[in-house]
Amino acid sequence: MNVGVDYYPEHWDPAMWPADAVEMKAAGITLVRLAEFAWSRLEPQEDQFDFRWLDNAIALFAAQRINIIIGTPTAAPPNWLVEKYQDILPVDHHKHPVYPGVRCHRCYNSPSLRRHALNIIEALTRHYVGHSAVIGWQTDNEIAANDCHCENCTREFRSWLQRKYLTLENLNQAWGTVVWSGEYSAWSQVTTPLGGSPHHNPSFVLDFQRFSSDSAADFNRFQAEIIRKNCPRHFVTHNLWGYPVVTDYYRLFDPMDFVSVDYYPSTDLKDDTKAAIYHGALTLDLTRGVKRKNFWVMEQLSGTPGCWNPMSRAPWPGMIRAHGWQSISRGADSIIHFRWRTARAGAEQFWHGLLDSHGHPGRRLAEFKTFASEVAQLNDLISGTRLHNEVALLFSHEQNNAFNIQPQSDGFDYFKNLKQLHQTLVRQGVGVDVINWTENVDDYTLVVAPFLFLEDAAVALTLENYVKGGGTLVLTTRTGVKNSFNVCQSDYLPGLLGGIGGIRVEEYDPVGFDKQKILLFKDEIGCSQWCDIIMPITAKTIGVYASDFFSGRSAVTVNAVGKGSVYYIGSVLDDSGYRRLFADILRECRIEFIDDLPAGxxxxxxxxxxxxxxxxxxxxxxxxxxxxxxxxxxxxxxxxxxxxxxxxxxxxxxxxxxx
Known part of the structure; x- marks a missing residue:
């Protein structure tokens, strides 16, 4: 177990560094991340490297027995690089370059970026391979799929499509380009989705997002290969940034030794809209599920968040410590707080660290010290432990992207609905593994597979075999709507899973914000967003609609299949409805839960x-x-x-x- 901080010596007078290192040691810090945005200091001019300042900083930490993670600085290309090599910059859907702003002004398919990233990473890894204090590397920073439409991306996108579809005829057929006279007769006609229209062919847009995600993953793999070649004894990780994103994190982290996450739980407890991407326990469970093993937190809440938005509330006394332990409780093996001292310059001046910009210790540092000392006290007890949960919740970047391309009804949001299901189980004290929807699930007693909008035959077979072997599966509305090309199916919903569900959806109503009612086990509960009107075939009805023209029709069902069972939820229930339903399911599964755990x-x-x-x-x-x-x-x-x-x-x- 490690407790550390992110530190930016290049932002501060070198005369301050020795005192910072001593104070960090006294605070219980054992690990520091450095240099992930320092390309202009590490390479002030093309091929002119200067690592002396970083050597000096690392030496000070090494003297305090503090270990170092170095970040590759490729998320912030320096101005000399952008000026000399314009292909570095991404291009928007109007073919306008995206000029340097905060950071991340780079196209993953830029030959110039790849060449100069290779140079700086080669130089850094060769220089620090033998340093006893350097234990690992973080690639780049918060890699996300670019919406880039430059000539390099256009060319690579065509190649990506050619590998996938082989011929234009196959592509035209898969995408249904006959609609609106969109058929291609030459590969040169295939571009990225230009113009930003919401009416682009959804198959086209989804494949472009897949390509963009693959480009990000390939850039990450490219960096990992350089590091591993030169520093075979060091670990390699990356710091993911929140959910939901276009990027497929499962592919992005394939070449990493473990996953790291930047975790900033909301300090506005009654209104987390400014921190909407940070979904508390769900973010941590998703992170653990990427590689299905323990992870690190590379940036943890240290003070008032604020940067591009108005500042949030200050962390309540105890919040910094509590969320550090929350991260550990859900699988984190190291907690690194962002940042040591609040910045005095630049865009992140008001994203507060453990110290304010004046550098004098205060309440937040004192609380951090308490947390660090507690981790040290329990280190031997916690090390080597992990989570073993009986419940899996399936997540899919593919589903999220497809729903965002074509919103289904007012208020219907894939990720928010997933969060509600996750929160239902958290409120019942049940541990949940949030894993990729394509994973094997045989080790779980209960699997919740929500909103499988895009159908996959292999996934359907996995779930069918799981149920026949004795598992309990929960399916929901908007399942089996489309194939993997983002084209609607020509069968009753829920498609391939209708057989084990024992139902078919005869009609549906996108009710949106129009609240409806269901009688579930004779209790009246609320629902909204979507209502499937279900015809049971072999399933038993356990909930019927109690409103609108479909009153009396099946809304929630359960079907016995082999040794297992399948539940189908035809609407999006309110919180009390989900808790009522899952209490019954958990009892049937003999999974221990608490029915009245307080919120929070x-x-x-x-x-x-x-x-x-x-x-x-x-x-x-x-x-x-x-x-x-x-x-x-x-x-x-x-x-x-x-x-x-x-x-x-x-x-x-x-x-x-x-x-």
Whole structure:
């Protein structure tokens, strides 16, 4: 277990560095990330490298026994590079170059970017391969798929399509280009989706997004190969940035040793709209699921967020510590806080660090020190543990992208709906693995596979075999609508999964914000966004609509298949409806849960072959009470017995050993 900070020595007077290093050591810091935006200092002019300042900074940390991660600086190409090699810049859908702004002004398919990225990464890795304090590398920073329409991307996109479809005839057939006279008669006619029209062929747009994601993944792989060649004993990781994004993170992280995430939970607890991409526990569970193993947090909340938006609230006392432990509870093995000192210049002046820009210690640093000392105290206990959950929630970048291309109804949002399902299980104290929808699921007792809009025969077969073998599967509305080319199917919904669902969707109503009602186990609950009007074939109806013209028709069903069962939810339920339904499903699956866990309280378990650590976190400003199932428990810090009913203060964290 490591606790560290992100530090930017190039932003500060070198005379300040020694005191910073000493103070970091005193704070319990064991790891520092450096240099991920420092290309102009590392290579001030083309092929003229200057690592002396970085050598000096690393030497100061090494003297304090603090290890170093170096970031490759390719997310911030310097001005000399942009001026001399214009193909570095991405081009928007109107064919206008995207000029340097904050950062990330680069096209992954630019030959000049690849050439100069190779030069700087080669020089850095050769220089630091033997340094005892340097233990690993972070590639680039928060790589995201570019919406780039430059000539290089146009050429590479055509090649990508030729490899996929082989002939124009196949492409025309797959995309249905006959609509609106869009058929291609020569490859030269195929461009990127220019103009920004919302009416582009959705098959065309989805394939372009796939290409853009592949370009980002290839750029990441290109960097990893250089690092591994020159620094075979160092780890290689990358820091993903939030959800949802176009980029397929599963492919992006193929060449990485482990996943890292930049995690900034909302400090505006009653209104997280400014931090809408940070979905708390869901982000951490998604991150763990990318490689299905423990991960790192490369940037963690340290102070008031604020940069391109108005500033958010200051972290409430205890919040920094609590969210550090939340990350560990969900699989993080190292927590690196952004940043040591708040910037005085540049775009991130108001994205606060552990210290304010004046550098004097305050409340936030004191809280961080407490967290660091606690991690050190429990290091031996936590190291080697991981999460072993019985429930999987399937996630798909493909589905998210397809829904964004063609919104289904007012208020229908794939990721928000996924978050609601995840939050339902979190509110019941159930651990969830959020994994790629194409993964094997045989080890899980319950699999929730929501909104499988794009149908995949291999996935359908995997889920069918899983259910026949005794698994419980939950399907939802908007399943089996399209094939992988983003073209609508010609069969009843839910397509290939209709057989194990034991149903067919006879009609649907995109009700949007128009609230509807369902009688579920004789309880009236609310629903909205979408209503499938279901005809049960072999399934049993457990919920019927109680409003509108489809009143009395099936809304929620369950079907016995082999040794397992399949639930189908034909609408988007309200929170109470999901909790009611999943309580019944969890009982049927014999999965332990808590029916009345307060909102904002989370439970998570890390374990190994000899011990089981339960993390109990109150992530609210209010006092909360939690009643746990009867079991022998001991406080991990004091060793004292822990009673089943706990009272938790605001942002209080309890870590207990369970028998």
């Amino acid at each position: 309280v989370e439970l998570s378990v890390r374990c190994d072959k000899t011990k089981r650590l339960l993390f109990i976190l109150n992530l609210t400003k209010e006092q909360q009470s939690v009643s746990l199932p009867e079991r022998v428990r001991y406080d991990a810090f004091s060793g004292e017995a822990v009673l089943p009913t706990l009272s938790l203060g605001p942002f209080e964290v309890r870590i207990v050993l369970e028998e």
